[in-house]
Amino acid sequence: MLSAEASAERDVFAQELRKSRVRRLWDMGRMIYRLTAFSYGAFSVYENPWLVRAVLAALWTASRVILRTALTGLIL
Numbered sequence: 001m002l003s004a005e006a007s008a009e010r011d012v013f014a015q016e017l018r019k020s021r022v023r024r025l026w027d028m029g030r031m032i033y034r035l036t037a038f039s040y041g042a043f044s045v046y047e048n049p050w051l052v053r054a055v056l057a058a059l060w061t062a063s064r065v066i067l068r069t070a071l072t073g074l075i076l
Helices: 004-018 021-045 049-072
Strands: none
16 A cells, blocks of 8 residues: 555646646746846845845844754754
């Protein structure tokens, strides 16, 4: 007998195979659009030096907080 997880994986795989070409093309177009929008957003952030400093400071602070909580054992 197949477990519930194995049958669910099989169903998802079969569903992917049944997708039409139009659906695959649509999904690829969405992926390209999202990548382009993300790239444009990242580029527009780097046009303003003060915004770059703010983003880098936020990333630095977040990474220090995450690292500190991970080292103290609060995150399992």
